[in-house]
Amino acid sequence: MPIADGFERRLRPLLEEIVAVYGTPFHLYDARGIIDTHRAMAAAFAGVPYRQHFAVKALPNPAVLSLLLAEGSGLDCASPVELELARSVGAGGDDVVFTSNNTTPQEYELALKTGALITFDDRSLLDRADTLPETVAFRVSPHGLSAGSRLMGDAKATKFGVPVPELADAYREARRRGVTRFGIHGMTCANELDVDRAARAAVDVIELGARIAEDVGITLDYINVGGGLGIPYRPEDRPFDFTAYADAIVAARRRCFPRSTPRILMECGRYVTGPHGVLVTRVVNRCSKGQEIVGVDASMSALMRPGFYGAYHHVSLPFAAGRPESRYDVVGSLCENMDKFAIDRSLPDPRVGDIALVHDTGAHGHAMGFTYNGRLRPAELLLTPDGDVVEIRRAERFEDYVATVRTQPVPVLSAAARPAARTARATGEQE
Numbered sequence: 254m255p256i257a258d259g260f261e262r263r264l265r266p267l268l269e270e271i272v273a274v275y276g277t278p279f280h281l282y283d284a285r286g287i288i289d290t291h292r293a294m295a296a297a298f299a300g301v302p303y304r305q306h307f308a309v310k311a312l313p314n315p316a317v318l319s320l321l322l323a324e325g326s327g328l329d330c331a332s333p334v335e336l337e338l339a340r341s342v343g344a345g346g347d348d349v350v351f352t353s354n355n356t357t358p359q360e361y362e363l364a365l366k367t368g369a370l371i372t373f374d375d376r377s378l379l380d381r382a383d384t385l386p387e388t389v390a391f392r393v394s395p396h397g398l399s400a401g402s403r404l405m406g407d408a409k410a411t412k413f414g415v416p417v418p419e420l421a422d423a424y425r426e427a428r429r430r431g432v433t434r435f436g437i438h439g440m441t442c443a444n445e446l447d448v449d450r451a452a453r454a455a456v457d458v459i460e461l462g463a464r465i466a467e468d469v470g471i472t473l474d475y476i477n478v479g480g481g482l483g484i485p486y487r488p489e490d491r492p493f494d495f496t497a498y499a500d501a502i503v504a505a506r507r508r509c510f511p512r513s514t515p516r517i518l519m520e521c522g523r524y525v526t527g528p529h530g531v532l533v534t535r536v537v538n539r540c541s542k543g544q545e546i547v548g549v550d551a552s553m554s555a556l557m558r559p560g561f562y563g564a565y566h567h568v569s570l571p572f573a574a575g576r577p578e579s580r581y582d583v584v585g586s587l588c589e590n591m592d593k594f595a596i597d598r599s600l601p602d603p604r605v606g607d608i609a610l611v612h613d614t615g616a617h618g619h620a621m622g623f624t625y626n627g628r629l630r631p632a633e634l635l636l637t638p639d640g641d642v643v644e645i646r647r648a649e650r651f652e653d654y655v656a657t658v659r660t661q662p663v664p665v666l667s668a669a670a671r672p673a674a675r676t677a678r679a680t681g682e683q684e
């Protein structure tokens with residue numbers, strides 16, 4: 254969407270100066286916007302035991318994670334590296350929910366040591382674990398619930414979660430093995446903007462949790478309704494009605510759990526930081542190849558979503574107002590035809606040197622970046638609530654690109670130590 258009013262008001266007077274002193278490209282995040290969104294979410298759940306755990310995968314920058322922790326947010330981690338990152342910013346114990354899938358016993362052991370609230374994505378991991386945490390939650394498979402967001406894919410072919418018919422047995426098994434506290438996790442939306450669908454998905458999990466708790470005879474400590482709330486990427490999209498969403502969850506919790514009081518947990522990423530980031534680039538090229546092409550100095554390696562799954566990100570030229578509009582493809586420099594930020598988009602006559610903004614890059618943006626073609630990931634800057642602009646991650650350089658290369662090859666298998674190889678060498682045969 255066009256940048257939120259507040260962000261635009263804060264950014265615009267600084268933009269040319271930042272670009273002049275710092276160069277392009279870079280992602281820039283608006284701390285004020287992130288804090289305000291987090292606070293508005295908490296306010297919508299006022300009076301209810303609730304905690305939002307920011308999905309680290311959306312924006313794994315320690316500065317942003319610290320900002321959110323200071324606001325009372327927890328963190329949602331999905332891998333050992335994310336757990337390590339959470340620890341490095343001071344998140345411990347149940348500040349962290351660990352919601353991973355296809356998890357190895359080693360990864361699980363690591364999570365167990367941190368004291369995180371662990372979600373089991375399937376029975377097999379529970380069966381293989383020697384030690385179980387005090388609290389066990391299972392993720393519910395979206396198949397059979399009101400799933401359906403396009404990005405979630407086909408619910409019948411999902412790799413996530415425990416199928417509903419197997420859920421009660423999974424809890425029984427955990428209880429048999431001494432577990433005394435329980436949670437349930439369900440996430441059946443992805444970038445969902447329709448509040449009725451999102452609320453239906455969360456209410457499904459709450460209702461299912463109540464049925465399972467009654468059936469198995471356990472009490473649920475918490476219900477984690479996951480993330481997946483949408484943001485208005487397109488100018489015509491309407492913002493997600495978070496208050497209506499929270500109201501639906503609170504009402505369902507009251508109705509389904511008249512005697513017990515499970516906490517409501519969430520693990521949103523995109524909704525919290527997505528609209529509060531922009532990718533700042535410069536136009537470096539204009540040409541005509543059947544269609545009009547505008548080349549910018551960032552590429553898909555800085556923001557994969559448009560090329561990877563055709564996601565819409567608004568593009569604007571903040572200092573080109575009044576020029577005649579025409580239609581353009583906005584492209585990066587990867588040797589991949591999908592490296593396009595926008596296709597056939599109306600823009601005011603872009604000129605080489607213009608600043609171009611790709612909007613809504615505050616979640617799953619830099620985080621999904623990569624280094625193909627040696628087009629390295631750009632820097633991340635933060636606009637602080639005091640109006641300072643600070644670098645919170647520098648741009649990658651050649652040294653980073655080759656940091657994992659062994660200039661002296663490190664032995665893995667020694668041919669000399671293998672009898673077959675020794676014989677082959679002695680007889681001159683090829684191995």
Ligand SMILES: Cc1ncc(COP(=O)(O)O)c(C=O)c1O
Binds near residue numbers: 329443
């Ligand atoms: C288990 C889980 N939780 C939370 C999230 C965060 O999703 P979003 O950023 O769309 O809220 C994801 C996204 O992949 C996820 O898989």
